[in-house]
Amino acid sequence: MRIGVNCFILQKSMGGLRQYFHRLFNELLDNDRQNIYVFFYFEHNIEEMGYLSNERWENDSILLKKQEEIIDHLDKIDLYFCPFGAIWPRPVPRPSVVTLVDIQEKYYPKFFTAQDIWNREYHFEASTKTADQVITISEFSKNSIVHHHRISRNKVRTIYLAADESFYHPLKSEEKINLELPERFIFYPANRWFHKNHDNLLKALLILKKEYKVPVNCVLTGFDYEKNGYPLHEKIKEYELENQIKVIGYVSGEEVKYIYKKAEMLCFPSLFEGFGMPLVEAMITGCPVVCSHVTSMPEVVGKAALLFNPVDPMDIANKIHTLWNNSDLRRQLVVLGKEQAKKFSVKKVAASHLEVFDHAVQSYNKSRFLFFKYLYEPLHTYKMFRKKKSLENI
Numbered sequence: 001m002r003i004g005v006n007c008f009i010l011q012k013s014m015g016g017l018r019q020y021f022h023r024l025f026n027e028l029l030d031n032d033r034q035n036i037y038v039f040f041y042f043e044h045n046i047e048e049m050g051y052l053s054n055e056r057w058e059n060d061s062i063l064l065k066k067q068e069e070i071i072d073h074l075d076k077i078d079l080y081f082c083p084f085g086a087i088w089p090r091p092v093p094r095p096s097v098v099t100l101v102d103i104q105e106k107y108y109p110k111f112f113t114a115q116d117i118w119n120r121e122y123h124f125e126a127s128t129k130t131a132d133q134v135i136t137i138s139e140f141s142k143n144s145i146v147h148h149h150r151i152s153r154n155k156v157r158t159i160y161l162a163a164d165e166s167f168y169h170p171l172k173s174e175e176k177i178n179l180e181l182p183e184r185f186i187f188y189p190a191n192r193w194f195h196k197n198h199d200n201l202l203k204a205l206l207i208l209k210k211e212y213k214v215p216v217n218c219v220l221t222g223f224d225y226e227k228n229g230y231p232l233h234e235k236i237k238e239y240e241l242e243n244q245i246k247v248i249g250y251v252s253g254e255e256v257k258y259i260y261k262k263a264e265m266l267c268f269p270s271l272f273e274g275f276g277m278p279l280v281e282a283m284i285t286g287c288p289v290v291c292s293h294v295t296s297m298p299e300v301v302g303k304a305a306l307l308f309n310p311v312d313p314m315d316i317a318n319k320i321h322t323l324w325n326n327s328d329l330r331r332q333l334v335v336l337g338k339e340q341a342k343k344f345s346v347k348k349v350a351a352s353h354l355e356v357f358d359h360a361v362q363s364y365n366k367s368r369f370l371f372f373k374y375l376y377e378p379l380h381t382y383k384m385f386r387k388k389k390s391l392e393n394i
Contacts, residue, residue, distance in 0.1 A: 004073070105121070220246070
């Protein structure tokens with residue numbers, strides 16, 4: 001089977017979706033000899049495509065200027081896969097699969113611009129309805145998509161993510177890692193999106209400092225955003241936590257493994273996760289976990305973490321303090337975490353995707369394509385007009 005893959009959205013600052021793309025296709029390109037992968041890629045993600053370790057990706061791939069040109073190459077594929085949330089162009093007269101990791105906008109619309117909300121409302125539900133199969137990354141996300149998009153549960157497949165295989169191997173050389181870390185610290189790897197909830201973590205650290213008299217050090221990694229991002233550096237100064245927080249920014253895979261191994265715990269206060277990859281990375285590397293008790297996170301960690309209410313800084317502080325001062329509990333969570341992490345593997349991810357691709361081909365019905373074609377083409381024209389008018393008023 002020839003599987004076409006739309007890579008348009010792929011970029012370095014994506015976070016979890018970028019990791020998902022690379023881990024999935026590195027595994028498939030290395031081990032799947034039954035299928036051919038036709039990557040539709042673009043000038044802005046040529047560098048990212050270069051991170052695919054197997055050069056097979058170049059054999060049949062097609063460099064395009066815009067997504068609409070994919071329509072001109074459908075004769076080269078048997079199945080169309082869109083791994084980044086939306087099928088575009090749509091619909092296509094081929095079996096199609098889309099990965100939609102979450103629909104956070106239904107829960108926290110305040111974290112999105114008007115443009116983002118419009119795009120998500122326009123693309124996501126139409127894509128899950130048009131697709132022959134939908135992949136998501138947790139039972140929480142599956143339940144959300146089924147409920148809000150009003151589609152059959154049988155159409156949606158939960159495939160848990162997996163950490164990079166390198167996390168299962170020892171560090172290559174600690175001596176080559178040039179990171180000046182505190183002697184004891186907690187770790188939070190996350191881009192500065194508002195749902196990552198850095199503010200309540202800072203407030204919890206302030207409580208620990210002023211009320212518990214325990215100044216806990218914290219290491220933060222991830223991207224800053226000049227627009228629509230949490231103003232981390234300004235808030236650190238406002239809360240007078242400059243001496244306790246080390247902001248590193250983007251780090252390599254080896255560096256993040258090193259930080260996990262040195263940290264007293266991963267503290268993951270996110271308000272919303274479709275999955276939560278750092279939870280798995282921490283469990284693999286033997287870093288105890290304390291995290292939010294909402295969305296997918298309890299599903300991912302099982303019994304291998306202390307849970308807190310992410311909107312209650314006092315609860316966050318209490319759980320950090322408990323784990324910070326209890327070495328026996330940290331060791332217990334490490335053992336439980338390593339066992340829980342066995343549920344997630346790249347091989348399982350790849351094998352499950354192949355099953356979904358086969359199912360999509362078997363269930364494809366051209367009459368469904370014609371139905372959506374006549375439904376969405378007039379709707380597309382209307383919504384483009386509506387978008388132009390609505391954005392003029394923003």
